Amino acid sequence: MPPDLDVVIVGGGAIGAACARELARTGRKVLVIETGSEMGQAWRAAGGMLAPHIEGERNDPLFDLGTAARDHYEPLAAALREATGIDLGLWQEGIARVATDESEVASLQNTVGWQQRQGYPTQWLDEHELRHRWPWLGPAAGALWAPRDGALDPDRLVHALLADAKRRGATVLQDRATAVLTAGSAAAGVTGERDSYAAPEVVVAAGAWTGLLEGLPRRIPVQPVRGQMAALPWPEGIGRAIVYNKDCYLLARGNEAVLGSTMEYVGFNAEVTPAGLAKIFSNTMALCPALVRAKMRRSWAGLRPVTPDGLPIIGEEPKLRGLWYATGHGRNGILLAGLTGVLIAQLMNGEPPSHDLQRFAPDRFV
Ligand SMILES: Cc1cc2nc3c(=O)[nH]c(=O)nc-3n(C[C@H](O)[C@H](O)[C@H](O)COP(=O)(O)OP(=O)(O)OC[C@H]3O[C@@H](n4cnc5c(N)ncnc54)[C@H](O)[C@@H]3O)c2cc1C
Incomplete structure (x- = not known):
């Protein structure tokens, strides 16, 4: 085990890898613990759509964060390609959300109108326009067209983030973390099946398995x-x-x-x-x-x-100094991964986060 760690990250999936890269970039000595065995990890399965606008409706707390997260991939993909040679397969040529009946037409047109009033280039394509662009589509009554939404290859994303984190001094070890260690009112590291890893800060990024970790001061309902x-x-x-x-x-x-x-x-x-x-x-x-x-x-x-409210959990555990959560990203974890890494690094470095994270605070669950 590397000596004098600053941070142990539990989980080297989309979110853990992004946190590792950003923390290593700011000079932290990072250890990522990743089980490595195939157990249905979300990042291995994901479609990789970066699509905040095809679903983004008024009052959606993820709309602004998702839009910023999508746009963050343009510079991130270029930086990762330069640093690691891995091409994320970033596709930025738009997504169409097709309506199949009149009630959907009305609801998607509403969404288009709202997004346009926010200054976004979302458009409504009528049936004629739709057939012209995609003559192979089945029955369709029109579509919301989000020209800046897109996709990337999630497997390449995780490999590139971990490769860049390692290049910046991070270590990735294969183990299954079983518990968070504490010393008084602070985190002190992580115990795994193979070894224990001491560090003053711990980031929990274990995806769907987060709630199985012992030693968390509250129930994390992922x-x-x-x-x-x-x-x-x-x-x-x-x-x-x-x-x-x-x-x-x-x-x-x-x-x-x-x-x-x-x-x-x-x-x-x-x-x-x-x-x-x-x-x-x-x-x-x-x-x-x-x-x-x-x-x-x-x-x-x-x-x-x-999570029960469909929103991620991003922030420090108020009851245990040095314990951070970056989990519960649901259907949008590939979209949100790159930016989540940045936000966690900002919070852990004592900087004001670039986005309002109040809705994503861990203490909304008891
Ligand atoms: C079918 C499918 C399609 C999807 N499509 C999209 C999409 O198009 N766009 C989008 O934005 N999102 C999509 N998602 C969601 C996205 O994949 C997840 O939100 C994202 O992967 C969550 O990242 P994570 O790192 O929190 O979890 P994961 O990606 O699951 O990674 C968690 C990691 O932690 C490790 N781990 C768990 N427990 C431990 C432990 N105790 N010790 C050590 N390591 C541990 C696991 O091995 C895993 O590698 C999709 C998901 C699925 C399943």
């Missing part, structure tokens, strides 16, 4: 929510795109069509099921009928870390 996914070859003759509707999405990644997803409360079970796949295939084939001719390539599932 629940696993399973999402199943499938991939097919991208259909020939169709331009690369990301399209989304209320039931499913279809996104181009490399030469594949990634299809998602389900939201299932089935505990720590990351299995793929025939029922889950049937739902994904029937929904995405309605969205893009050409998929019916494609050959099946792969399927997988992962566990999203979801």
Whole structure:
């Protein structure tokens, strides 16, 4: 174990890796503890959409944070490519959210109007425009077009963040953390199955497994929510795109069509099921009928870390000095990862955070 650690981070997924990189960048001696074994980690399963605007409605507490987080990837992707040679596959060519009936048309048009009044370039595309851009779409009555939303490859993101963190002196060890250690009213490190790791500060970034850690002074109500996914070859003759509707999405990644997803409360079970796949295939084939001719390539599932109010938990534990939470990012953890790392580093370095984090404070749960 490296001596004189400043920070131990539990979890080297999307959020832990981003925190490690930002803390190492500000000169902290960082250790990341990561189980490494395949257990349905969300980052391995994610679609990687950076899509704050296709769902962003009035009063959504994640709208501003999500927009800033999406825009943060432009400089971050360039910096990571320069530092590590890893290309995040950043796609910035927009996402269409398709309406299939009149009530959805009204609701999405409302959202478009609200976002336009906030100064964003979101547009409403009528059926004619939609057919012109994407003639291969199934039944559709119009779409919200978010031209700055996009996607990246989550696997490459995590590898690039960890590689850059290591380049800046961080260590990544394979172990499963079991408990946070305390000394009086302060955090003192972490115990794992293989060893104990002493440090005055601890960041809990264990995704859906956060609530299983012992020694936390409060119950952290992060629940696993399973999402199943499938991939097919991208259909020939169709331009690369990301399209989304209320039931499913279809996104181009490399030469594949990634299809998602389900939201299932089935505990720590990351299995793929025939029922889950049937739902994904029937929904995405309605969205893009050409998929019916494609050959099946792969399927997988992962566990999203979801809180009761759907918002992440970002901040210090008021009852234990030096214990920080960066967890519960639910369906948006890839979008929010890069910026969460920055915010955690700002907070831990005693700087004012660049965004108001009140709604994400840990003490909203008792
Ligand atoms: C099917 C699916 C599709 C998704 N699509 C999108 C999307 O399009 N856009 C988007 O923004 N988000 C998406 N998400 C959500 C996103 O993947 C998560 O919000 C994000 O990965 C959460 O990051 P995390 O680091 O908190 O958790 P994870 O990514 O799960 O990482 C947690 C890490 O902690 C490790 N760990 C856990 N417990 C311990 C322990 N005790 N000791 C050591 N290590 C431990 C795990 O091994 C894991 O590597 C999707 C998720 C799923 C499942």
